[in-house]
Amino acid sequence: MTTITPQNPNPNLSPPAEIQISPINWVMKNLLTPWYNALITFIIVGIFCYAGYGFCVWAFTEAQWTVIPANLHLFGAGRYPSEEYWRLWVLLSIIVIFSGISWGIVARNVTHLFSRNVLIGLAIAALISFILPIPLLYKLAIIGLLILLSLAAWGGQKIGAKMPGLGQYIAINWFLVYLIGLWLIGGGLGLEEVTTSKWGGLMLTVLMATISIALCFPIGVIFALGRQSNLPVVKLFSVLYIEIIRGIPLIAILFMGQVMIPLFLPEGMRPDRVLRAIIGLTLFSSAYLAENIRGGLQAIPRGQTEAAKALGLNPPLTVSFIVMPQAIKAVIPAIVGQFISLFQDTTLLSIVGVEEFLGISRSVLANPNFLGRSSEVLLFNALGFWVFCYAMSTGSKYIEKRLNVEH
Amino acid sequence: MTVKEQGIPLWRDDRFWKVALQILAVLVVIAIFTLLGYNLNVNMQQVGIEFGFDFLQSQASFAIGEDLTNYDPSDPVAGSYARVMFAGLINTLRVVVVGLILTTIVGITAGVASFSDNWLLQKISQVYVEIARNIPILVQLLFWYLAVFSKLPRPEDRLSFLGMFYASKRGLYLPWPGEVGRFSICAAVLIVGAIAAFFVWRSRVKAIVIKGESGQNQSMILWVITAISVLILLFGLGWQFPHEPTEIGEIEGGLRLTLEISALLVGLIIYTGAFISEIVRAGIQSVARGQWEASKALGLKSNLTMRLVVFPQALRVIIPPLNSQYQNLAKNSSLALAIAYPDIYSVSNTTFNQTGRPIEVMILIMTTYLLMNMVISLSMNQLNRSVQLRER
Structure with a gap:
């Protein structure tokens, strides 16, 4: 059995061969010629090394980053009473689910919803949440929200493909989410009021x-x-x-x-x-x-x-x-x-x-x-x-x- | 005939609606203002304050950190509210004028740098723009003030650069022209020189374009003017360098900038510069490629192409948005309040707190900023008119 390598049917139509530039040539061309460019490059690199070194020394020895994790709840929600935090988490999940569904419905005709870039983005978000010095519960919550987002998007695409007319209700839905959000944050109607x-x-x-x-x-x-x-x-x-x-x-x-x-x-x-x-x-x-x-x-x-x-x-x-x-x-x-x-x-x-x-x-x-x-x-x-x-x-x-x- | 007899129904008549809508608009506005005015009157009477600007004459008795106008809080006349507001106005103008000049330089440099052959320079320009315009100006100002300038070393361990610039908690020290009398004479000479140079340059362009001459004579004159100006700049102004005294103490000579004005200027310049850089970049991009190529084909060098062909055309696109950025800088200078620089807004704020006269103070603030923005806007429109394409 002979395998036939697929031939380009019309070689004239193929794009021209890309000019390969070796990294050294690239550096020569973009950074070092003419002479004043080389000068500029060296000055910039020098300044950056100096400033970067200074910043790293400060960031790893002098700076006391504990102030951030210690006050994370304040940065996020101010003086919101901590026993009512669950309402904010519920609101966040609702927002995430609806963003996922809207994304899925808007992108219903895209074949690969989770393209490489999207997957990389999700992975980076998960990684960052893991690296950040925050309590384990928050890490899990963020990862849970990311999973929720993906699931909702997947579901949204499925629903959107079945009912193409759904797209026009997205705006109204968001308005409803907004009202629910205000209710969840402010309380009243059965929830404790937060001024x-x-x-x-x-x-x-x-x-x-x-x-x-x-x-x-x-x-x-x-x-x-x-x-x-x-x-x-x-x-x-x-x-x-x-x-x-x-x-x-x-x-x-x-x-x-x-x-x-x-x-x-x-x-x-x-x-x-x-x-x-x-x-x-x-x-x-x-x-x-x-x-x-x-x-x-x-x-x-x-x-x-x-x-x-x-x-x-x-x-x-x-x-x-x-x-x-x-x-x-x-x-x-x-x-x-x-x-x-x-x-x-x-x-x-x-x-x-x-x-x-x-x-x-x-x-x-x-x-x-x-x-x-x-x-x-x-x-x-x-x-x-x-x-x-x-x-x-x-x-x-x-x-x-x-x-x-x-x- | 029939139409006329029946008449057009009123609600379908265009003219009726035009008048009715306008009357309605006037009535609504009058109603709103009467209601608000009535409430205001009632509220003011309860507090017991009568509207009027008499309070401007009374003594302010609060000190301000920076002052160029001999305001004296302990003196009843030289320490009136009117005087302190004037001092604040001068402080604002100082920041706005210096800020406008420097931010233009930063913005144009960064905008042109994004077209550089040097990859690193190009990227730095882009990164600068993306960082500076995506962080709120107030965060930047506080950062410069609290995290940079306030962390400078104490006066004893001051930083020095080339023996000309010093920085410590007391402020920044820069070389500055010394005596006032000599400085103003030299400045006048320089301005006259600049005006003369402008006219010589125009006549040179005219000679080259219309008469087809070489313009050599005018070039000579221009060179002479430049040489004289450079000499005056270097030696005539009597530059004073800040220098350290022999024993530990204050730095003498030169110009001292306080930390507040330095932080305000740096923050405003960097923030606005990023927007101007984007405007300049968009303006240069808007010039058709053919213009570059044509001027290259005519044998112009790249810096001449930029100066004579591309930049004048880009200016038409650049100036209108630049106008609004300049106005933004003028308005953002009011954030001086957050870093305790006594500009007109922060002085007015203190005045309001002391006198409890929100309406009068507000009117003063509004007039000041509206006038300032009008001056900027009118001069930029004038500039705009001079660079616009003249089509028949």
Whole structure:
């Protein structure tokens, strides 16, 4: 028996042979020529070795990292009562399950749900959770959540393949998850109530950022339409609102939220600190969102409105069914960018006394047991924010690419 | 005829809706403001405060860490709230102006470095951008202040660099032009020189482009101006270097920057620089490849290609987003509050705490920042107009 090696049917179509560059040549080409590049390379390598050595010496001898694991619960959930932690774990599992299902349903047509990159990502996440110096229970919980995520995604794909119409309910489901989440965190209706002054940490950061972005959306749309409107009075008000809010620093608006909202409200009506913070964040980011959406509105060709008019749609219908969906789709990357900066901006609430992720770190630093541990805690903080923001910006780039392909 | 007799029903009439909607908008706004104003009035009366800016004249009696305006908290006139706010305003302007200049330099350097032939430089530029813009500015500021600058050694064990720069808990010491009188004369000469150089350069370009001359004469003049300016910069300004006194004590001479302003500047510059770097990178990328290739084909060297062909075109894309980054830097300077640098915002905050006048203080803060941003915005728009493509 002779085996026939499969021949390329048309050798002309095969891609050109890749030029193999040996590592030495690569280094020569990219790092060492011409002479000034070599100089730059050596200077950079020198600085990096020096700084890296200094950092390692500090990190392994001087730094006392125990401050992080000792306060992990504070970083995560603030002063949330520890006997109610199970509610947060339940919420986290619900979120993980729904993310898995949504992922599975969205990716129902992908043949390999768990591609190599996804598997590597899961493995790395599991590995990190194992390396981190946290209690064994947390490690197991994180690994359990990862398994839950994979199972839910697998199930979601199976269900999604059977019922393709399910995709449109994802948004409503998330809204329900949100309500359940608020109920689980805040209590009431059979659960013990936990006042907002005890909410804190990363949980509060995520909560405030998501609530504010959701609330600022309708306001932003209204002001964007108002600014584009041909009614002079409406336009004037919108421009004034947008420009004034965009002209003053966020900290001033948050200050206004904390100090002045109670002044402007009737006696006895005093929204609590977190709510006031959310109002401030919402007012602030709706002005920026309005500008983003206006960009999208300007990108819609006139023909769309005219065609809608010709079909007999009245202005409200034209806006809500023809113009707005296209405008928002055009500015999704900008909106994600807005969300990332809103997420970062929640840190400013630590100045007005809300104990979100950075705020709780500052109270940890004020604890006499952990005095002078600012480098460790702030590095941990920076890492936490970086992971979230980097993940979101990478995600938004991915969405942008997919949206570009569609056109 | 029939249409006119029946008339268009009111709710289908465009003109009616236009007027009605606007009246509605005005009514809603008026209603909101009356309600809020009424509540405010009631609340203020309960506290017993009357609206007015008279409090600005009374004595502030709190000290601020940094001051260039001879504010004196113990004096009733030179220590009024108006004076302390002015001192804060000067502190803000100091940070904003220096910050804008340095962050532009950092941003453009990092943006251009991402096109470098050197792989390492390219990657470092990318890593810098990804790190700096994904960590909130407040975390960065606190990090620089608490974890870097506050951990500098005590004055006795100060760090020194080249015998010109010193750093300790007392602050950073830099070489700085000495006498004020001599400095202002030299600065005036330098500015006049720069303006003259600009006009000579324009006439040189005109001579080359329109008359087809070589532009040699103008080049000579430019070289002379440059040489004179360099000489003035090196020797005329009377640089003073910080130096260690013989016995242990304070460092003398040069400029002392406090830890607060250093941390604020470093944080703002690094954070905003990352955004500017991305803007510059996108701007350079937006210039069509053909432009690079065409200028190469015309025999321009790579630095000339960048300066004469690519960068002017990239500027059109760069300047509008740069405008909003500059405004962001100006607004973010208010985070000085978190690291105890007495800028206008943190001074106003103390003023509010002492006087209990949120409305007046808020109006002052809003006006200050709106004016500052307007100045930035107007000048950037002017710059934008000068680089935009002129199409007929």
